[in-house]
Structures are given as structure tokens and as C-alpha cells.
Amino acid sequence: MTEALKATAQQVVDRARRMGASAADAFIREVETFSVTVRRGEVESLKEAVSKNLRLRVFVGHRTASSQTSDLSPAAVEKLVDESVQMAHLTSEDDSSGLPDKQAVARDIPELQLADPAWESLQPAERIELARRAEAAAFAVDPAITNSSGGSFEYERSRTILANTVGFLGAYEATGGYLVSIPIAESQGAMQQDYWLSITRHRTLLKSPEEVGAVAAKRVLRRLGARKVKTCQVPIVFDPLTAQTLVKHIFEAASGDAIYRKRSFLVGQNGQAVAAENVTIVDDARMIGGLGSRPFDDEGVASQATPVIEDGVLRNYLHSSYTSRKLKACPTGNGSRTGSGSISVGPTNFFLKPGRTSPEEIIASVPAGLYVVELLGFGVNTVNGDYSRGVTGLWIENGRLTYPVHEVTIAGNLRQMLRDIEMIGNDITFMGSVAAPTVKLRNMTLSGD
Amino acid sequence: MSSRSIFLEAHGVTVQDLETYLATALGRGGEYADLFFELKINHSLALDEQIIKSATKAVNVGVGIRVLAGEKTGYAYSEDLQRESILKAARTAAFIASSTPSGGKIGIGAPAAHRHHLYVTAAMPADLPISEKIALLRQADEAARAYDARIRQVQASYVDETRHILLVSSDDRYIWDVQPMVRINVGCVAEENGRRQSGQQGAGGRRTLELFRETLDPRALAREAARQAILQLGAADAPAGPMEVVLGPGWPGILLHEAVGHGLEADFNRKKTSAFSGLLGQRVASELCTVVDDGTLPYRRGSLNVDDEGNPTHQTVLIEKGILQGYLQDRLSSKLMGASLTGNGRRQGYDHIPMPRMTNTFMMAGQSTPQEIIRSVKKGLYAVHFGGGQVDITSGKFVFSASEAYLIEDGKVTTPVKGASLIGDGPTVLRQVTMVGNDLQLDQGIGICSKEGQSIPVGVGLPTIKIREMTVGGTRK
Secondary structure, eight states, X not given: OHHHHHHHHHHHHHXXXXXXXXXXXXXXXXXXXXXXXXXXTEEEEEEEEEEEEEEEEEEETTEEEEEEXXXXXXXXXXXXHHHHHHHHHHSOOOTTOSSOOGGGBOSSOOOOOOOOGGGGGSOXXXXXXXXXXXXXXXXXXXXXXXXXXXXXXXXXXXXXXXXETTSOEEEEEEEEEEEXXXXXXXXXXXXXXXXXXXXXSSGGGSOOHHHHHXXXXXXXXXXXXXXXXXXXXXXXXXXXXXXXXXXXXXXXXXXXXHHHTTOSTTTTOTTSBOSOTTOOEEEETTOTTOTTOOSBOXXXXXXXXXXXXXXXXXXXXXXXXXXXHHXXXXXXXXXXXXXXXXXXXXXXXXXXXXXXXXHHHHHHTOSEEEEEEEEEXXXXXXXXXXXXXXXXXXXXXXXXXXXXXXXXXXXXXXXXXXXXXXXXXXXXXXXXXXXXXXXXXXEEEEEOO | OOSSOHHHHTSOOOHHHHHHHHHHHTTTOOSEEEEEEEEEEEEEEEEETTEEEEEEEEEEEEEEEEEEETTEXXXXXXXXXXXXXHHHHHHHHHTTOOSOOOOOOOOOOSOOOOSOOOOOOSSOGGGSOHHHHHHHHHHHHHHHXXXXXXXXXXXXXXXXXXXXXXXXXXXXXXXXXXXXXXXXEEEEEEEETTEXXXXXXXXXXXXXXXXXXXIOOHHHHHHHHHHHHHHHHTOBOOBEEEEEEEEOSSGGGHHHIIIIIGGGBHHHHHTTOSTTTTOTTSBOSOTTOOEEEETTSTTOTTOOSBOTTSOBOOXXXXXXXXXXXXXXXXXXXXXXXXOOOOSOEEOSSTXXXXXXXXXXXXXXXXXXXXXXXXXXXXXXXXXEEEEEEEEOTTTOEEEEEEEEEEEEETTEEEEEEOOEEEEEEHHHHGGGEEEEBSOOEEOOSOEEEEXXXXXXXXXXXXXXXXXXXXXXXXXXX
């Protein structure tokens, strides 16, 4: 199967050359998916498919165009290749455009253990059963859990193939399983919903549905009876899931795309202290079994680990081959294929390195403040760092979690927030390719009553 | 429109095939099955640093097969339209049901005529020359740079879509549609004394380039994006805490989309997971508020001749003079709730299960002039431009983030302030609406709505309104 897709990718770039492209690359991804949702004990939906997708870039000198198709029939592909070459003639000369430089292209393909064949023996009935148990486990915890948005199990197996006109032809496989439980709890006519999930490439690492459901239940029950609090300036503790979003904003600001367009509060800060000394952030594409791991990036550049912030000092921006040429930096293997076939800068495993403090010790250090468990909205501007988002959380009083809080916001500026990171937990949790442990910020404005 | 769907014209699908696929989908006794064929052709162009950096084309084609059995949905899709592949998908979707098939023969009749013709265009965007699209972006770039020397970066993008759909169902729906869409976005970065600020503006609709020739000049969009970026250079910190809020007309209608629209989607109410569950017939807004969802407005981004389940779109009154009137329905929920269809069954594509979604959601105009509304505020926030919003359906809490806002002091609009999120409670926020303007505007056609991983185009609209109190998430006490 992989061999046939490799042959298709090679034919695509060969045709592009024949049609007058000076360079081209073809990226094919084939994904097999299965998903089931069980709600109130009954199967609600079951979905299964295999989909294929070809994404193509062509270069005519320093001009480029890209394209994408789900129709891999030879006639459709040939037509698209030809149209792409024609489109490239209409774009502008851009000195930085092109395939990766030869020395940056991956020569070996490291074994990162991204695919686990053990999933294949998990039968549809067993998959449905996982979803059912994850939901049931939440219901079992407390009668206050009165409803549910269900339990779901999803499985995905993908093959990725990349070919280009400078002789690169690589492929890798990956698998992933995902189990989630989304209970709803009710008290005094007010409802709250929360969730917990397990996501992993390896079947043996999938948490039991009982654990997933029980954690989800605990998370939703603690939100019951939430109220507003008065506007104040207090320390803010982000749990690992919400701290992950802060790290994601740092990725956006450190991406070469944002830097060359000057759309980042980190422009011109390389080599400078931008965060508290305890902050180290890394992009590591080679973590074994990592959710963001890959042996080469989406344009064939060798994957690597790149320190972004080290002990508070900004060390590197992240690059595609385009932004590395543009900003005269080394490529970092962060080329990421967009839906339309072009390349932008994307994270691999991008995370805040855990510290030594336990989350309990962090909470214990706060006389009065907010422990954040959910963030709402898009009030983050990475051009200037302005930050204002809705939050749900738990009030911390004398070092202990007390009543739940909602319908309030927290605001500040990412520039200052990075410097205000006072404590970092030892509890990093990967639920995607971007991750963080518990994080405590010295002070933010909480807006409420 | 041609007399036959493109899938029959150019992809070799026959009416007999459609009958066979439906019969196969019902082969294990499902109650209902439908086939959703989709061909989507997208083009885009991006201008950045004064050059056309990229041109893209995307072709997505496939068929989604759905089988319903009670509350259960089975779904599968195929991207190649070969008979064997579609039959395999039909058998997979059929798996959801496990009763005796009725064995009734599926007979497809004549295709249905459209009730609406909302996007009549001479040509589809897919057929337009790239050179004219490039010229529009160049005009935008020049206009933004000419606006002010402090504008340092301009990014402009053009995207279009031509979407062919064909829906056939086991209960006699047989209809197709061809849906155009265009959009231009301009983003600017302004710089002064090391401070950097951004502004964006976009516009679009279910039209082709004549929209930008006649109605929405890309140069005007560019100047607006530049104006916002320059304005932000001098913006003060936003206030924190509860205060009176005046929302400007048009795009601030995302308030309605987040605060009430999602919560009124029928799936959440059928499952009783929405903060609005059980509130039908009750007061959820002040009597100044009438809120509708209308998929039948010509050329609007959220409009459709038929939804993605083959049903004509409607104007649906959600809230009338403050009283909750109805939900947005798709086939599954309307059937299970015993309610009428509203034409709101939508999906991102052939690879997704349809669900109730909004089209164009807006509040009807009231009596007050915008000037009267501003004058009536002693101390408050006037928010005219927004980034995006989000809602927690179950608790009803929602936020939307202002990107252009001013203080109101003693009845006058004064200092511009930085962006800030506004947070509120969906089922109660509209009860606090104390004035509604006579200046209803719809947005310029840029809305994208995400729900359960599916993104679709939508529209919003609002007259100027005053809300007695909302929590403003700034930094200044």
C-alpha cells in the first residue's frame, strides 16, 4: 500500500518537472478512521472511512503555487499538476521560496515508534465497549451527574508519503487512539459540563475507561455551584490543560512566519531574557511515541529538538525552509503542510519543561487566587501580547482549593505573563503535541463583579 | 443551473446507481438513509510583503452515506465515486441498524425544484481569471500603505469556493445546488516607537467578483484595516469589571451567535445539555429583542437554497419580543422532538455528519437612534469591532472579544481602549438589553462557525444595542 502511494507521489513530481516546473514536492496522506459515540448507554453515532489526500507544491524558478485534491484518479491528478504549474507562473518572484536546501533534507529516517499494530486487533465491538464504559464510569461516581454528552472512542491510522524533485522519497506510519468522557452535572437547576480524555499512539498506554470516566466526573462535580467573584489582582494558577494554551501562544509568537511578518511580540528578542529564569521551552520532533513526533517534516527536512526558550532566554525561532532562508537562520524541521498544500511553520512536540514542584505545593503557596480549569474565547493578540480570556476555575484560599468560579475573565500581557511565571509543576500532561505542567503566575487582573 | 447535477453529468453516476446505494444503505433495516455528494473547488491567493506569494487550488470530492435508526447514526464516506467504493461505504453505514430490512423498493423520482434562488451569478468563482483576483489584492495593498506611513506590513488574501452538492434520500428528497462564495481579507501591522498593533477587515458573500467591483471595494477594506491598526497605537488599557456596554451595529452580532444561537440548536435541547433546555415559551430577553435566523437572504455568506440535508432554508424566529419561540432543527432532532424542519441541517463536507447549525443570525431593528443610545450612557464601553467568540453550551457562559472599543463618558464616545473579552450568561444577557437601535446591519461576510470540529460559513447582524451590565475583561480597575 505504502509502495503504491510512494509511486504515485513520485509520478506527480516527475510530471510537474515535465510540465516545466523547476522543482516540486508531493505529500500524500492516507487516513483510516473509526469513531463511535455512546450516549446514555446507547450507540449514538458510528463512523468509519478511509480517506486519501494529495498536496502538491510546484516551483517555477522563485515562483510557486500549491494545490490539494481528494481525487487521486490519474486524470484528475494530471490536470491538477498542470494547472498548478500554470498558476505558479502568475505569482511573484520570491528569493526565499523553494524546496529545502540539500543539506537540510533528512538522510536517515529514525524509528520513533509512532505506529502500534496492536490497535488492529481491537474489534469494533470492543471499541464501542470502551466508549460505553468511559461514559458509564462517570455516571457511577455521583447522582449529581444527571446527563452526558457521551463517551467516545476514536482510532486513526495514517500513512504519510513525501516525494520531491531533489531525490527525497520518504514515508512513515502512525496510529492514535483517543478515549473521552463528557459528563454533565446538575445542582439547583444549573448545569456544568467537563471532560477527561486519554490519547496515545500505543494501545497499552490508553488509560482505562474507568479512570477516564472517574476523572471526568471529578472535574465536572467540582464546578457545581460556581459563582462570580469581585474584580481583583491575584496570583493565577493554570492547570496543565489551560497552561498548554499559554505555551501554544508562545509557539505562535516564536514561529518564523510571525517573526518575518513582524506579527509577534517576540520580534527582535533572540538572545534576550523574555521569561522568568525557570522557563525552558523546547520543540522536540523526536520524542519516542510523541503525539507531535515525526521522522521528517512536511517538506522533508530532518526532524530535531530545538530549544526555543532556555532558562528564560529566547534561543531560537522555529522555521520552515522558507522562513529559515528569509530570516537567515538554520531550518528547524517545523515545515507543516497546510490544507491547501502550502507550507507554514507548525509545532512538533512543543512543551514547557516540567519543574520539581508538585501541583499541590503550588496551590499551597497561594494565599488567595484562582486555579484555572477552562479558558474561553479568542482574546489573545500575539502581535502585541495583549491577553484577555474568559475563565472557569476554583478559588484558592489559604493554599487550598475552595468554591468554583465562573463568568469572570483574566487579563494581562503575554510579555509580562512570561516574566511572572513563578512556579512550574512536575505534572506535564501531553494531550496533543503542545503541552505544559501546572504553572503559577505572580499576578493578573481578574475581572468579575 | 444545468438540468442535471454535475455528478450525473461528469462523474458517471446514474439514477439507478443512486437507488442501489440507498437500498444497500438500508440493507440492515435502517429507517432512513441519505447520500450527500459534494464537489468543492477552492482557489486562494495571498499577497504578503507586496508580492503575490502563493496561489492555491483545492479539489475535494466525495460522497457521505448516512443511515438513521432511532437515535443512532451510521456514517461512512468514499472519496472515489466508483460503484464498488460507494457500495462498500453504504454497507459500512448500514451496520448501525440491526433489524429486518423493510425490503421496499427505492424509487427516485424527478429532482425537486428550488424554493429559493439566493445566489444567481453569471459565472462560478472557479471559472474566473486569476489576473483579476490578483489586481484586487494589489489595490488593497496600495490603499493600506497609502493610508499612513506607520503601516509596515500588509497581508491580503482572496479565497473563493464553488460547491456542488447533490442530496438523495430514502424519503424522496432528490435535489442539488451549486453554491458560490468569495472573500477578501486584509490585515495590517502598524508600528510606532517600537509599539506594534494590528488591524483586520474582510468581506465576502455568495457571489463572484462583481461583489468587489460593485459593493465592497477592496481598497475600502484595506483602509479600514489600516485605520484599526493605527487607532490601536494610541489605545489605553481597557477597563475591568461590570459596566454598561453599547454594541455597535453589524459584526458585534456575534453576541447573538454565542449567547443564544448555539444554545438554541436543537441537538443540545433534545439531549437537554443546553442552558436553554426547557425554556421554550419563557422570557429569555427584554421585550425589545426579536432574534431570527434567516438562511434565505440573497447573496449572504450564511445563506443556502437548501441545507445539507436537502431541505429549503427558512426564516426562523428564535426569540420574539423576549419570548423563546423555537430551535434550529436538523432532520434527526426534528423527528425525535416532533418539531418542524427549519432548514438548519448543515455539515462541513461529505466527510461529516450533519447537525443543526445557524445560517444568518440577527436581531431586528428597534426604535432608538444610535446617538440616543450613546447619549444615555454615563459611564460605559462602546464596542464596535470584534475578533471571535465562544460559548459553553451547558453552563450558558459565553465570551466575545472586542478588538475596537472606546470608553463612553457622560454620553460621549471618548478614549479608544485595547482589546478585551466581554463575558456573560446566555440565557440572561438579553434580559439586560435596555435600548435597541433603528440601524440593523448585517456583517460584511466573514463569519466562520466551529462546532464539534466542523467549520461552516455563517452571518450575523445587530442594530446598536445597550446592555445594562456586562463584565469587561480589561486590566484597569
